[in-house]
Amino acid sequence: MKPMKPMKPMKYVIAAVALGVGLAGLTGMPAVAADLDQLKEQGFARIAIANEPPWTMVTTGGEVSGAAPDLARAVLNKMGIKEIVASVSEYGAMIPGVQARRFDMVAAGLFIKPERCEAVLFSQPDLCDAESFMIKAGNPLNLKSFADVASSGAKIGVVGGGTEEKLAIEAGVDRANIVVVPDPQSGAKLLQDGRIDVYALPVLSISDLLKKAEDPGLAMFAPVENTPIFCAGVAFRKQDGALRDAYDVALAEMKASGEFAAIVEPYGYSADAAMQQTRENLCGGAN
Helix, strand or coil, X not given: CCXXXXXXCCCCCCEEECCCCCCHHHHXXXXXXXXXXXXXXXXXXXXXXXXXXXXXXXXXXXXXXXXXXXXXXXXXXXXXXXXXXXXXXXXXHHHHHHHCCCCCEECCCCECCHHHHCCCEECCCCEEECEEEEEECCCCCCCCEHHHHHHHCCCEEEECCCHHHHHHHHCCXXXXXXXXXXXXXXXXXXXXXXXXXXXXXXXXXXXXXXXXXXXXXXXEECCCECCCCEEECCEECCXXXXXXXXXXXXXXXXXXXXXXXXXXXXXXXXXXXXXXXXXXXXXXXXX
């Protein structure tokens, strides 16, 4: 099914390029974790996001949308929290940022993985996707897996702190051949310029980049062989279990009512895929 145009967010919210420095440091907001009653009273929750469509998007006017923040906004609204205040962060800085109380949660399409479950609490799964490669048309190096990248000596672009960087390292890709990029758009440009041979991101992210690039010299290979289907969730501090549990209750209500599907499916995500997974399965145990 061809994705429909994403729904317009309810309101404009503040967005800042934080790179690990949350809005608390930029706006004077108190850098403390808040429980549900406190968040209700102040009327907003501070969230960390990326800028990786369709997961998260920030317009030049500061409007925040994308599947992850749109869903978080709707869930929080159901919990009595009327708005979100978003900080753009690198993936590698998100968990340290929420641990340091620079924001209340991460709503950026952060994949639920056992090592991350040791550091933060996750909501139940919300957005699921597979891994893909952006390559030159015709896939001249015949790259179908991270192992192929390792054996060929190809240079691979990855977003810093993302799942793809870890997959490349685990497959034996030489560190010298892993090019860490600050944002998805930079990786696409490096591939166009011939400075990398392949760029790894989830399918929906690469699809969005290809659509915007309108470059017949670029193509996608998906799914990347020997990689699992990943599912993301909203991340909270370990100390904020009551807040996470309240979020889960509201999220479950939205999954049951169809509100969840109405938000994520226009962006191309499968609501069924998320509802068939559980946090416990993805974490490898309780979280």
